[in-house]
Amino acid sequence: MLKLENIVKTYQTGSISQNALKGVTVAFRRSEFVCILGQSGSGKTTMLNIIGGLDRYTSGQMSIDGVLTDTYKERDWDRYRNRSVGFIFQSYNLIPHQSVLANVELAMTISGASKKRRRRHAARALAMVGLKEHMHKKPNQLSGGQMQRVAIARALVNDPDILLADEPTGALDSETSIQIMQLLQEIAEDRLVIMVTHNAELAEQYATRTVRLLDGQIVSDSDPYYETEAAEPRRSTRLSRGYGKKRLPKTSMSFGTALSLSFNNLRTKKGRTFLTAFAGSIGIIGIALILALSSGMQSYVSDIETDTLSSYPIIIESQAVDLSDSAAETSSSASESEEGAQAQPADGVQQSGFAGDTLQRETPRTQHNDLAAFKAYLDSEAGNSIRQHTSAVRYGYGLELQVYSADTQRITQINPSPVYTGEDGNVTEEIWTEMIGNTELLQSQYDLLAGSWPQDYHDVVLVLDENNAISDTAMYALGLKDAAEFEKLRAKVENGEAIRRDEYETASFSYDDLLGMEFLAVSNAAYYEEADGVWLDRRSDEAFMKDLLGSAETLRISGIIRPAADAAAAVIEGTVGYTAELTEHMIALNNDSAVVRAQKETPETNVFTGSAFMDTQNMSQDEVLEALPQAQRAQLELLPESVRSVFLSYYMENAASTYEGNLQTLGAVDPDTPSTVELYLRDFSARDSVLAAIDAYNAERRQAGEESAVIQCTDVVGTMISSVTDVIDMITYLLIGFVSISLVVSSIMIGIITYISVLERTKEIGVLRSLGASRRDISRVFNAETAIVGLAAGLIGVGATLLLSLPINAVIQNLSGVSGIASLPPAGALVLILVSVALTMIAGLIPAHAAAKKDPVTALRSE
Numbered sequence: 001m002l003k004l005e006n007i008v009k010t011y012q013t014g015s016i017s018q019n020a021l022k023g024v025t026v027a028f029r030r031s032e033f034v035c036i037l038g039q040s041g042s043g044k045t046t047m048l049n050i051i052g053g054l055d056r057y058t059s060g061q062m063s064i065d066g067v068l069t070d071t072y073k074e075r076d077w078d079r080y081r082n083r084s085v086g087f088i089f090q091s092y093n094l095i096p097h098q099s100v101l102a103n104v105e106l107a108m109t110i111s112g113a114s115k116k117r118r119r120r121h122a123a124r125a126l127a128m129v130g131l132k133e134h135m136h137k138k139p140n141q142l143s144g145g146q147m148q149r150v151a152i153a154r155a156l157v158n159d160p161d162i163l164l165a166d167e168p169t170g171a172l173d174s175e176t177s178i179q180i181m182q183l184l185q186e187i188a189e190d191r192l193v194i195m196v197t198h199n200a201e202l203a204e205q206y207a208t209r210t211v212r213l214l215d216g217q218i219v220s221d222s223d224p225y226y227e228t229e230a231a232e233p234r235r236s237t238r239l240s241r242g243y244g245k246k247r248l249p250k251t252s253m254s255f256g257t258a259l260s261l262s263f264n265n266l267r268t269k270k271g272r273t274f275l276t277a278f279a280g281s282i283g284i285i286g287i288a289l290i291l292a293l294s295s296g297m298q299s300y301v302s303d304i305e306t307d308t309l310s311s312y313p314i315i316i317e318s319q320a321v322d323l324s325d326s327a328a329e330t331s332s333s334a335s336e337s338e339e340g341a342q343a344q345p346a347d348g349v350q351q352s353g354f355a356g357d358t359l360q361r362e363t364p365r366t367q368h369n370d371l372a373a374f375k376a377y378l379d380s381e382a383g384n385s386i387r388q389h390t391s392a393v394r395y396g397y398g399l400e401l402q403v404y405s406a407d408t409q410r411i412t413q414i415n416p417s418p419v420y421t422g423e424d425g426n427v428t429e430e431i432w433t434e435m436i437g438n439t440e441l442l443q444s445q446y447d448l449l450a451g452s453w454p455q456d457y458h459d460v461v462l463v464l465d466e467n468n469a470i471s472d473t474a475m476y477a478l479g480l481k482d483a484a485e486f487e488k489l490r491a492k493v494e495n496g497e498a499i500r501r502d503e504y505e506t507a508s509f510s511y512d513d514l515l516g517m518e519f520l521a522v523s524n525a526a527y528y529e530e531a532d533g534v535w536l537d538r539r540s541d542e543a544f545m546k547d548l549l550g551s552a553e554t555l556r557i558s559g560i561i562r563p564a565a566d567a568a569a570a571v572i573e574g575t576v577g578y579t580a581e582l583t584e585h586m587i588a589l590n591n592d593s594a595v596v597r598a599q600k601e602t603p604e605t606n607v608f609t610g611s612a613f614m615d616t617q618n619m620s621q622d623e624v625l626e627a628l629p630q631a632q633r634a635q636l637e638l639l640p641e642s643v644r645s646v647f648l649s650y651y652m653e654n655a656a657s658t659y660e661g662n663l664q665t666l667g668a669v670d671p672d673t674p675s676t677v678e679l680y681l682r683d684f685s686a687r688d689s690v691l692a693a694i695d696a697y698n699a700e701r702r703q704a705g706e707e708s709a710v711i712q713c714t715d716v717v718g719t720m721i722s723s724v725t726d727v728i729d730m731i732t733y734l735l736i737g738f739v740s741i742s743l744v745v746s747s748i749m750i751g752i753i754t755y756i757s758v759l760e761r762t763k764e765i766g767v768l769r770s771l772g773a774s775r776r777d778i779s780r781v782f783n784a785e786t787a788i789v790g791l792a793a794g795l796i797g798v799g800a801t802l803l804l805s806l807p808i809n810a811v812i813q814n815l816s817g818v819s820g821i822a823s824l825p826p827a828g829a830l831v832l833i834l835v836s837v838a839l840t841m842i843a844g845l846i847p848a849h850a851a852a853k854k855d856p857v858t859a860l861r862s863e
Helices: 044-051 074-083 100-110 115-128 144-156 174-187 200-206 255-267 270-311 324-343 355-362 371-379 439-445 472-478 483-494 542-550 580-591 594-601 621-627 630-637 641-654 659-665 685-703 716-760 762-770 775-816 826-843 845-852 856-861
Strands: 002-013 016-028 032-037 059-064 085-088 162-166 192-197 209-214 217-221 314-317 319-322 365-368 390-396 402-405 413-415 432-434 446-451 459-463 518-522 528-531 534-537 553-563 576-578 676-681
Touching: 002 044, 016 044, 016 217, 032 044, 032 200, 044 162, 044 192, 074 085, 085 144, 100 115, 100 144, 100 255, 100 762, 115 144, 144 174, 162 174, 174 192, 174 200, 192 200, 200 209, 255 270, 255 775, 270 716, 270 775, 270 826, 314 685, 371 676, 371 685, 413 472, 432 580, 439 446, 472 483, 518 542, 528 594, 553 576, 594 659, 621 630, 621 641, 630 641, 676 685, 716 762, 716 775, 716 826, 716 845, 762 775, 762 856, 775 826, 775 845, 826 845
Parallel strands: 032 192, 032 209, 085 162, 162 192, 432 576, 459 553
Antiparallel strands: 002 016, 002 059, 209 217, 314 676, 319 365, 390 676, 402 413, 402 518, 446 553, 459 576, 518 553, 528 534
């Protein structure tokens, strides 16, 4: 039973108050057909809205099945409208972008009913009103009477206790009006139907009770209901249905339903939706292109880093030069000079700086690195902290490979080659280079053009450039061209004579000509032969050299390689690459030689002179003469003074030998004591890990009191590439920040468009609220709309970026030869889509909140 007691409804507009209802008291039976008559402005619709829970009364009491509604909360009114009340409007208020079936299902959808149950009940309701065959049509495909029947079916689908009809026949012709009235009369047999109308004739003919209103008050009631058997109303916060016996279930619109409503609405405005999404995608396109280029650049730099760092490793030398302290002192001295200059009077000339500081800055600090201890650390299990980040570790011993032509008829040294020897006797360029031990890295950086990679230490590879060429000087050095011709060229240049290039033939060879080409290698110590207790260098003796080369190691070119097209740098610096096994073999030969054993057995005696090692650089000629053996001294004393002086000067210059120097000359080295350690990094990120591991090693040495074992390394290339990476990151962040402005602007624009959508869908908001949708449900509908627009914007942005990447990559490849520089990472694309959805939803929060706060009565009146 529904009862109103002394209901007053006052509308306040500024300082003006208007009473729509003035103390209305009326009670309704559980099943009857009540028509409320009255002129416009009499309060009929206001009373209907209060009964339906769309509007709130100012004072009085309203009870439903004995429960007072003044304790109802917002969610209780939502449940009441959804479960206990069905609305029929004069203008039908069907949602145009939904089908007839979806419109009827809507009340059950809001109540959280399953799809199967919704379809069954909606079909039954449509069958009741005679429109089952039209269920898949859109509202604009129906006549006015049919649309009103759909509205009735929608009101009945949740089987409400009360049906409220506001002028249901007002927009219909007389014949259709009669059909609607008959339908309502039939419905009123088992429930309460309250209809507002102006048509007294229809009311008298079909209604079981008529109530007349005038100026907000009931002036007549044809069949008033008296509660002679009714219990007193009880206050409760629980909303009951079915005569107060059970609580109404909670209404709940799922986000999927909200998405469906919004998607169908957006489909009716495809053009505007696409333009909105495209506008929102502009910022996404900008950021996606920047990410694609940045990712591609980072990938390209990463490849460059891997290749470059494989060519330019972290180097640790036995003697390291430390210029960092000098740089610090320079900065410190400059600061002190500035402070001192500021303190001086302006009318005089004063000293600036200190000469001692300048000398200290200009004098490099040399540090001895204990590479024996460091190699032992690297080879141990603890050294894995460094090895795991390296692609290869190469130990250098300062050994100069001694290579000769295989043609022993004429003694021709290939390495060190006279072609690459300067006037001071130093080698200006290495043609023979030891390769790193990482075969996989080598094969990734070089293409094998012919033959095979080295299988043992006898095999070497010939390294061509990217044009399948080697320099003419390398050809002279390898004996592929006559070295005498090169000496003539050198002489002409030194004499200032003109050189005509066309006078010299350009050489070319097939792979077969070079594959299998042989060389002879001898150990450094093999040149020396003992005579009268001293060891003599016999390189100038042709017969000795022919005999020596007859037993030399044979080397052969097993393969011809060329840098790969995608290799940014080459790890083999020379023209001929040989294995570390060849170096180890030559070291073993040197260490096992008689001259090396003799020198090691007499460390105080120079085996080349037979005399004790002397520091002749700090001795006078008389001191040198006194230190010579008696026989040599006697012979020198027989010479004239001038001749003796010249001889002693020459002797002092060449006798300044040391035990260590002799062993180095003989190529005798300790395999456990390298002169250099080269760490080839796996990638650039490994650089920091390796340097951190070296710092940890140094910290352990200091903690153990082994300060002399602390090492210092050189990594110039790493520092340079790190700067390049930092610049790329900085530019990326700057561009993303700049483009993000457009993303924010487009999000604001989407928020504005969403607000326009709220204004356009105001009546739909009213309909949803009348069907029991909560404010949160309304907010969810518009959040779903912005989510769809954001998703579309993100997908358009990512799709456009992928399409734009094609011409961008084509242009970059045409200009620079680098392919795939614009590459959007999948994770980045997904994040951008999510960011687009998130930003548009944030931009739509205010419009969604505004939609949720709209008054349902006002919303239903909007057009």
